[in-house]
Amino acid sequence: MAHPYAELLKDRDVRILWSGLSLSAIGSELFRVGAIWLAAETAGADASLMVTAQAAAMLAVSLLAGPLIEMVPRRTFLVAGEIVSAVGAGLVVVAGLTWGMSLPMLVVSSTALSAIGVMARPVFLSSLPMVAPGKLREVNGLFDSSVRIAQAAGPFLAALALKVMAPIHLLTANAVTFLASALAVALVGRRLENHADRRAAAxxxxxxxxxxxxxxxxxxxxxxxxxxxxxxxxxxxxxxxxxxxxxxxxxxxxxxxxxxxxxxxxxxxxxxxxxxxxxxxxxxxxxxxxxxxxxxxxxxxxxxxxxxxxxxxxxxxxxxxxxxxxxxxxxxxxxxxxxxxxxxxxxxxxxxxxxxxxxxxxxxxxxxxxxxxxxxxxxxxxxxxxxxxxxxxxxxxxxxxxxxxxxxxxxxxxxxxxxxxx
The missing domain is CATH 1.20.1250.20 (MFS general substrate transporter like domains)
Known part of the structure; x- marks a missing residue:
């Protein structure tokens, strides 16, 4: 009998979405490792303020952005969020190479990516029942385990990548993975949408x-x-x-x-x-x-x-x-x-x-x-x-x-x- 994950991956849409999410998760780890390193190199102890800004953005978005997110179709929100994230990760690379990296650049970029990520995760998770109806436990397990593996593999991949690229290009790689994730969500199409009535306001x-x-x-x-x-x-x-x-x-x-x-x-x-x-x-x-x-x-x-x-x-x-x-x-x-x-x-x-x-x-x-x-x-x-x-x-x-x-x-x-x- 085939493993439930193997059965799920026979579905084209699940396979595409899984590939995009896995790449994006790896890219996020590359960004995490690269950004804190660049911040520490650039600003020393003040690098901790980048984490402060990320946490503040996550808190504000988690508490206040729910009603706004509910107004946007899932696929539109996820694709737009990944594209904006790619632009944000790419711009800090361009700015760093042009004018030299600075802590404010890293703070703005990492804060924006953290805010978008916090908004996107519940939207994505709430879409899984539509992607694999009747297999919620299995599809949740597939995507959760893939993210965890990516989180473990990401730092090792960063160590290998640094043999052929400068630390700043870990952020470039993250921008590319965001675009791959956006393409995956777009290819899945309207299957991510829930056509049932919206819930009452929280x-x-x-x-x-x-x-x-x-x-x-x-x-x-x-x-x-x-x-x-x-x-x-x-x-x-x-x-x-x-x-x-x-x-x-x-x-x-x-x-x-x-x-x-x-x-x-x-x-x-x-x-x-x-x-x-x-x-x-x-x-x-x-x-x-x-x-x-x-x-x-x-x-x-x-x-x-x-x-x-x-x-x-x-x-x-x-x-x-x-x-x-x-x-x-x-x-x-x-x-x-x-x-x-x-x-x-x-x-x-x-x-x-x-x-x-x-x-x-x-x-x-x-x-x-x-x-x-x-x-x-x-x-x-x-x-x-x-x-x-x-x-x-x-x-x-x-x-x-x-x-x-x-x-x-x-x-x-x-x-x-x-x-x-x-």
């Missing part, structure tokens, strides 16, 4: 966030998870996303070394996920927080490695940092598996959506706060000590969560313990 932003806060307060453990997740998100954004690239720039390690470290971390997360699914924790909520402790401890180890191997050969530093990044990836997998199951098990569907929205706001807000303070923190501590400090903060948040009542109390399936017999 409640306002503050009302939806209030619903999430109310649901979180009514369910033991949710606020502990949200707070720890926010702290971990801020520490990860500054310590891993910004400080590690800056460390490699200032140490003269090279972008290829950074790409390998990031690729190993993403690969470890993908490989560990199906293995962790097979395990059953006696205290599953505590395991969630253990994932955060693992992320924080691994980041601290990365910082300690950077300090200890300051004068060591580059290969030693890259190999040691990659090993620690693999542990960060496993920690991410542990926490992600548990958090989605926790919310789904303990919350009604509407409350689940509201809490997920609140979680997104918490994470992005923490990313904005941490990276906005990045120039000052990085200037004071330096990249290596910043990585270690961010790891310590994330680990402390995880430990606090582990010691909370719900983490110590909830059993398998996140169920409350049975009352003791009289």
């Amino acid at each position: 409640p306002g932003v503050f009302r939806r966030l209030a619903r999430g806060a109310y649901a979180a307060s009514a369910c033991p453990g949710v606020w502990s998870v949200l707070i720890a997740t926010g702290v971990r998100g801020g520490g990860y954004a500054l310590g891993y996303t910004v400080a590690v690239p800056l460390l490699f720039v200032q140490g003269g390690v090279g972008l290829s070394g950074l790409a390998i470290v990031m690729g190993v971390g993403a690969t470890a997360e993908i490989i560990s996920t199906p293995l962790l699914v097979l395990t059953q924790a006696r205290r599953p909520l505590r395991r969630l927080f253990q994932g955060y402790v693992m992320i924080g401890a691994s980041l601290s180890v990365m910082g300690a490695i950077a300090i200890a191997l300051t004068d060591a050969p580059t290969a030693w530093l890259v190999a040691s940092m990659a090993a620690a990044a693999a542990l960060v990836g496993v920690g991410n997998s542990v926490a992600t598996l548990q958090i989605t199951t926790f919310f789904a098990s303990r919350l009604a569907s509407d409350d689940y959506a509201a809490v997920l929205r609140l979680r997104m706001v918490t994470i992005i807000g923490s990313m904005m706060a941490a990276t906005a303070a990045g120039p000052w923190i990085l200037g004071w501590l330096g990249p290596a000590a910043t990585i270690a400090a961010c790891g310590v903060v994330a680990a402390i948040a995880g430990i606090a969560g582990m010691l909370s009542g719900p983490a110590r109390r909830l059993g398998p399936g996140f169920a409350e313990p049975e009352p003791k017999a009289e």
Whole structure:
């Protein structure tokens, strides 16, 4: 019997859409690696402000752009979004080659791409039922796994590409993949459209966030998870996303070394996920927080490695940092598996959506706060000590969560313990 993914890919439209999305996902990883490297080279510690701007754009668009998106046909929106993204990625390359790369150029380009990406993802996901009617689970799995593989492969492809091109042309490659994705969506045609009646207007932003806060307060453990997740998100954004690239720039390690470290971390997360699914924790909520402790401890180890191997050969530093990044990836997998199951098990569907929205706001807000303070923190501590400090903060948040009542109390399936017999 053929694998469900193989059956899906026999459909021409699914095959075209899958190819376009996979290319676009790889291109986005090339842009992510190239942009943060160029920002660190150009602006040093101020590179963290690029991540701040990206997070702000993602937050604003996620909360406010929904009604506008609903007014545009899906195919039109997706094709236009990919073309605009290609133009945005291409223009920063042209500007950089003409006048020299600057942080404002990278901020404008990366912010626009982040905003468009946040808008496009839910539109694309909501189109999948029309592409493969009756096979939603299979088609979701196909596209999700393809994106994850692209996220792991992208940094390694960047390392290979850098042997024949300058870092700025990682952004050029991203522009090309956006055009390929736009062509794929256009070729699929009207099959992406939902001809059913539009849904009624959603409640306002503050009302939806209030619903999430109310649901979180009514369910033991949710606020502990949200707070720890926010702290971990801020520490990860500054310590891993910004400080590690800056460390490699200032140490003269090279972008290829950074790409390998990031690729190993993403690969470890993908490989560990199906293995962790097979395990059953006696205290599953505590395991969630253990994932955060693992992320924080691994980041601290990365910082300690950077300090200890300051004068060591580059290969030693890259190999040691990659090993620690693999542990960060496993920690991410542990926490992600548990958090989605926790919310789904303990919350009604509407409350689940509201809490997920609140979680997104918490994470992005923490990313904005941490990276906005990045120039000052990085200037004071330096990249290596910043990585270690961010790891310590994330680990402390995880430990606090582990010691909370719900983490110590909830059993398998996140169920409350049975009352003791009289």
